[in-house]
Amino acid sequence: MKLKTFYAEHESFILGTGFIVILLAFWESVPLWYTLPKGMALFFTTPSKVAAAFQQLLINGEIEKHFYVSAIAFLAGLGLSIIVGLPLGLLMGRSQTLEALLDPYVTSFNASPRIVWLPLMILWFGIGIWSKIVIVFAGAVFPLLINTYAGVKNVNRVLVNVVRSFGANEWQLMKVVVLPNSLPYIIAGLRLAIGRAILGVVVGEFFGSSQGLGYMIASAATNYKVDVVFVGVAIFMTLSVILTLAVKRLESRLASWRPETAKTF
Amino acid sequence: MNAKVYYTEHRRLVLGVLSVIFLVAAWELLLTYVFPVNPFFFTKPSLIAEAFKEQVQGAKLWHDLAISSRAFLWGFSFAVIVGIPMGLVMGWRRRVEYALDPFLTAMYASPLVALAPLLIIVFGVGVLGKAALVFLLSVFPFVFNVFAGVKSTDALLINVIRSFGGTEKDLYFKVILPSTMPYLIAGARLAIGRGLVGIIVGEFYAASEGIGFAISQAGDTYRLPDMFVGIIILSVIAVVLTEAMRRLELTVAPWRAGEEVR
Numbered sequence: 001m002k003l004k005t006f007y008a009e010h011e012s013f014i015l016g017t018g019f020i021v022i023l024l025a026f027w028e029s030v031p032l033w034y035t036l037p038k039g040m041a042l043f044f045t046t047p048s049k050v051a052a053a054f055q056q057l058l059i060n061g062e063i064e065k066h067f068y069v070s071a072i073a074f075l076a077g078l079g080l081s082i083i084v085g086l087p088l089g090l091l092m093g094r095s096q097t098l099e100a101l102l103d104p105y106v107t108s109f110n111a112s113p114r115i116v117w118l119p120l121m122i123l124w125f126g127i128g129i130w131s132k133i134v135i136v137f138a139g140a141v142f143p144l145l146i147n148t149y150a151g152v153k154n155v156n157r158v159l160v161n162v163v164r165s166f167g168a169n170e171w172q173l174m175k176v177v178v179l180p181n182s183l184p185y186i187i188a189g190l191r192l193a194i195g196r197a198i199l200g201v202v203v204g205e206f207f208g209s210s211q212g213l214g215y216m217i218a219s220a221a222t223n224y225k226v227d228v229v230f231v232g233v234a235i236f237m238t239l240s241v242i243l244t245l246a247v248k249r250l251e252s253r254l255a256s257w258r259p260e261t262a263k264t265f
Numbered sequence: 266m267n268a269k270v271y272y273t274e275h276r277r278l279v280l281g282v283l284s285v286i287f288l289v290a291a292w293e294l295l296l297t298y299v300f301p302v303n304p305f306f307f308t309k310p311s312l313i314a315e316a317f318k319e320q321v322q323g324a325k326l327w328h329d330l331a332i333s334s335r336a337f338l339w340g341f342s343f344a345v346i347v348g349i350p351m352g353l354v355m356g357w358r359r360r361v362e363y364a365l366d367p368f369l370t371a372m373y374a375s376p377l378v379a380l381a382p383l384l385i386i387v388f389g390v391g392v393l394g395k396a397a398l399v400f401l402l403s404v405f406p407f408v409f410n411v412f413a414g415v416k417s418t419d420a421l422l423i424n425v426i427r428s429f430g431g432t433e434k435d436l437y438f439k440v441i442l443p444s445t446m447p448y449l450i451a452g453a454r455l456a457i458g459r460g461l462v463g464i465i466v467g468e469f470y471a472a473s474e475g476i477g478f479a480i481s482q483a484g485d486t487y488r489l490p491d492m493f494v495g496i497i498i499l500s501v502i503a504v505v506l507t508e509a510m511r512r513l514e515l516t517v518a519p520w521r522a523g524e525e526v527r
Contacts, residue, residue: 015363023368043387100280111507112500113462116477118469119484120492123306199376203466206382207481214379218470221382229383237375244374 045226050234053227062216067235069212070201073129077136078197085144086186090174092145093152110142115203127208135204139196147189151182184254191247198240308489316490326479333475336392337464340399344456348407349449353441355408356415373405381466395467402463403456410452414445447518454510461503
């Protein structure tokens with residue numbers, strides 16, 4: 001009886017982890033009951049082999065090396081996009097002229113996949129870290145900019161008028177009303193930006209790169225080292241989930257009054 | 266005076282068009298008169314226009330577009346076929362939600378593009394590998410948006426159907442699916458963007474034809490005008506498709522205008 005109440009109380013957790021555990025167990029057990037044809041076996045791996053490969057790569061320092069390179073591209077690109085995206089979004093939200101001037105570019109760049117610029121970026125910035133930073137920046141800056149802009153636009157007019165009536169200048173208005181009110185939007189933008197930034201790191205390192213986790217995945221795939229591919233994919237998955245959840249938590253703390261909307265990554 | 270009235274009424278449009286014209290003109294003039302063009306690294310609008318004319322008249326561009334859209338449509342259709350029912354069931358059956366939500370959320374949050382090299386090596390450089398990638402990237406927006414749509418269905422409507430003796434089928438087709446529609450379209454918009462990323466990355470990585478391949482090949486051989494033609498065409502397609510979805514969203518559910526954070 002006690003077990004049953006325990007289950008009822010933690011049903012979502014038990015079912016959620018249970019499903020993942022069963023899925024992994026099933027994956028692990030495939031070679032036991034099914035002999036793969038030779039061609040397929042080349043592409044197949046099991047979770048235990050992936051874990052072993054992870055351990056080995058961790059010991060010989062390979063992961064650390066690649067991770068470091070990827071992390072720098074990620075942080076630099078994301079940092080740059082915050083430095084550019086936030087002020088520009090604030091200005092676009094406050095100035096209608098600037099909004100009208102920049103809107104065509106922002107809308108079209110945001111709607112089109114920034115990845116198409118990668119060959120050009122590699123041509124311009126070489127295959128080093130800079131082409132990755134630029135492509136991460138190009139991916140992450142628009143969600144930040146647009147959300148900041150939307151936040152500023154959504155600021156309560158009454159509050160703005162009150163602060164104005166009491167003689168605040170534009171700078172004080174920004175500090176007292178606009179920025180605090182658009183913070184939840186900015187955080188939501190940050191969550192989207194993180195996803196785009198990681199995408200940029202992965203794809204940027206696939207092509208014309210000699211270091212980084214994306215490179216590790218691509219080169220392992222060409223050498224049929226499927227377990228190493230999955231190590232890389234698992235690292236990216238874990239990082240994305242952790243970062244997204246962290247920002248989500250921040251988001252829900254800041255915006256507990258906002259209605260739930262569909263997940264967007 | 267008339268011009269002034271027109272300006273105040275269409276300020277946004279006028280300023281937007283002017284800023285685009287100014288940028289293109291500045292680009293052209295700067296590279297013609299101030300810095301001489303190094304054709305290996307830079308190009309200018311007139312050269313791009315020339316390349317554009319040439320490519321539109323030729324057969325290769327259309328062939329590449331056809332190849333890419335075939336892979337895109339296959340992957341996208343499977344995402345629709347799999348994603349919508351999955352989202353419906355997840356939204357309607359609590360236990361299914363509990364079981365699938367953590368796994369699918371993790372998949373959705375992670376950059377599945379990382380699987381691109383593996384998928385292409387397993388399924389080949391043809392349609393199948395790209396379609397698999399497109400499917401993997403675009404299925405989750407459908408699942409989660411349909412899921413959110415079902416969750417937001419008005420409980421009163423469900424009770425009405427139940428009270429009047431409606432079957433499970435009525436419930437799905439008369440209440441849940443219609444009220445999920447705006448979410449579904451929002452999901453489709455996100456899925457289009459992600460699917461295009463899938464096509465591009467797939468074709469950058471390994472392909473012998475397709476618009477993504479054309480872009481990366483033009484880049485590898487320093488044919489910048491051709492590369493810009495490809496980039497512009499792809500961007501225009503992306504903008505048109507997502508804008509169309511946004512319009513559709515607004516006609517189906519005008520009350521949701523501006524509600525969602527892009």
